[in-house]
Amino acid sequence: MAEAHQAVAFQFTITPEGIDLQLSYQALNQIYLSGVRSWKKRVSRMRNRVIKGVYPASPSSWLFVVIAILVTMYMRSDPSMGLIAKIQQHLPLSLHVSLSAQGQNIVSALVFSTLLWLSLILALRLCLKLLLSYHQWMFEKHGQVSNTTKVWVTLVRLLSSRKPLLYSYQTSLPHLPVPAIRDTLDRYLESVRPLLTDPEFKRMTELANEFESSLGNRLQRYLKLKALWATNYVSDWWEEYIYLRGRSPIMVNSNYYGMDFLYVTPTPVQAARAGNTITALLLYRRKLNREELNPSRVPGTVIPLCAAQCERMFNTTRTPGADTDVLQHWQDSEFVAVYHNGRYFRLWVYRAGRLLSPREIEYQIQRILDDPSPPQAGEDKLGALTAGDRTPWSQIRKQYFSSGGNKRSLDAIERAAFFVTLDNEEQGMRGEDPAGNLDRYAKSLLHGKCYDRWFDKSFSIVIYKNGKNGLNAEHSWADAPTVAHLWEFTLATDAFHLGYTEDGHCKGEIDRSLPHPQRLTWDIPTEVQAQVSSSLALAQALADDVDCHVFPFREFGKGRIKKLRISPDAFIQIGLQLAYYRDRGGFSLTYEASMTRLFREGRTETVRSCSNESCAFVKALEGGEAEDHCRRLFRLASERHQNLYRMAMTGAGIDRHLFCLYVVSKYLGVDSPFLKEVLSEPWRLSTSQTPVQQMELFDLKNNPDFISLGGGFGPVADDGYGVSYIIVGEDMINFHVSSKYSCSETDSHRFGAQISKALHDIMALVSADSKTPSSSRGTAQPQPQPQPQAKKLL
Structure with a gap:
């Protein structure tokens, strides 16, 4: 339990001489650095809120408006048509006492400039919203573009000239109209x-x-x-009644899958593929949190698409309920949940506020693969609860997983950034029956063994023994283009940006003092094991029929x-x-x-x-x-x-x-x-x-495989x-x-x-x-x- 001792920042014992206090400076340093990372993220979010809040203007444009107003006032002109004087009359009494007449005038000018700036932002945003409500361009024939559309394209480009953040367009997008x-x-x-x-x-x-x-x-x-x-008259009801209120299994019926490259497997080393895949996904999450991803657009145009579905991509789980499920999303998570050989692990992917290198994640994954410990009673097929009917899973969860060690272990899975399965099978287009193997590959990603995936997670990654990978995604939180964008980024980053050494291992250095991945512990009574068997039988029948x-x-x-x-x-x-x-x-x-x-x-x-x-x-x-x-x-x-x-x-x-x-x-x-x-x-x-959305990440013509x-x-x-x-x-x-x-x-x-x-x-x-x-x-x-x-x- 070395990792448990490293997690303790201080210890004290009571002796005849008094209290003996022992501080662990290493642990305190870890806490400090982790806190620094957390505060950096908060500052980044606040900065992004300001930037996207004033889009299509920029925060620096406020200074331009202020200078313009002060210059016109200096030239003995009143651009406010008397409003600055009225603002000055209504300044707090304390400012009248502490400031000179000139100071009061400047403060009043600053207030007027800010109000004018905000009004201009609202006007620009309204103009952009009206422009984005125009859809006639889609119905025009090639080579027969109307003058109205040409003017519209020019205006949209003009108002979208500033580089936007991921969510910059959200408040400018029109609302879905109700047809006659x-x-x-x-x-x-x-x-x-x-x-x-x-x-x-x-x-x-x-x-x-x-x-x-x-x-x-x-x-x-x-x-x-x-x-x-x-905001949208369809989406909330669609999510609730089509997805979350469904009581039948979400495996096969709702969840969908994504596959690896057809011809290429970047490395045959399972732990290495897991290291790069997990790293690429976390790099995408970093870009998502910082809003550094470009907003999705209609292909070949400047027309933005809604990015709201990206908000619940990571750290999200569909939680079962008696009548309806609930999507739970956490702001952040510094670990992923890993399943291998019937055991569940919590793998920390940050240390002291630093994302582990791909080689370090590979090292930790290999530790899991080499762990000889057997599953606990009832642990190996526990994931079948997420593959069966929703109501029994809800009842079991409420009765047996709402407190104690079971709750802590379940929280580790549900609060994880995403779920990872280290599969002992080999998949892909290979061997003497490549066509049949592709079919088996699809079935494996769609349902697996019905207990070795956590179907409630927003998405689960599967890493096979031969280095092939894939993805299974829960449907209620987003549709496939959002997940496809993530998966394309992951595959391209894995193969072309992170890469591997000549012997197929991840690049980077290893800190061998990393604590072991944490084994999750369970106390699974016979009632739960009976429901696991029942859910597994139902799920297996559904899977066998596909x-x-x-x-x-x-x-x-x-x-x-x-x-x-x-x-x-x-x-x-x-x-x-x-x-x-x-x-x-x-x-x-x-x-x-x-x-x-x-x-x-x-x-x-x-x-x-x-x-x-x-x-x-x-x-x-x-x-x-x-x-x-x-x-x-x-x-x-x-x-x-x-x-x-x-x-x-x-x-x-x-x-x-x-x-x-x-x-x-x-x-x-x-x-x-x-x-x-x-x-x-x-x-x-x-x-x-x-859709294929991210071809800019690599050149398919030069990399046809x-x-x-x-x-x-x-x-x-x-x-x-x-x-x-x-x-x-x-x-x-x-x-x-x-x-x-x-x-x-x-x-x-x-x-x-x-x-x-x-x-x-x-x-x-x-x-x-x-x-x-x-x-x-x-x-x-x-x-x-x-x-x-x-x-x-x-």
């Missing part, structure tokens, strides 16, 4: 038209009209009232697609419609997630990718109609998809509005047959695109598919397909083959078109990428 109820109903009916027969569509139209005339407008008024009061298939599509990528003046996302989505039609013999309601982060605290909206136009194209192609006709229908379907995507991004979506109307109806205690039916419709094809595999999620419907894809470079698209073995109508490998064939067939069709209509060209700016959303509406 008639517009939403019309768009909904249009989206389901290809899926319904004429009698079914007539019935649904009657339900929609009845809803609008009877209950809809009443619910709409409440929703507009909320939109006036709340059919994952991961495959790189190498025949062509966005480079060839864009040469044909087609949106890559639209190309893939129409390909998915064709693949699904061939696989299931019909069409299905299709979910594609679009971000709404153009608005403050925006999260996602649904792009209903199965449209009248896409269905017409698929039927024409499968019906053997003329190629020219099929190409024309494909262009129409592509344009329609892009328009649906833009509408979803700009607040004119369908599903979030209907979801919030449904929540209001439940609060009012009224039932709507229309809303109930709409929100119970299954998403048998749930799709998403993982460092291709990201992206990530995926479990199937949303029991009889459906979950499809995630990432467009990497110019010539590759990586797909992640999931379904359930228990459904006889689905097969992930079969559907993957259908996707490949559909993409080939569409490319052959459109490549034969020698003339590309100008009307089919893309938007003025590249589209932002959507993110995974692996949850049902109900």
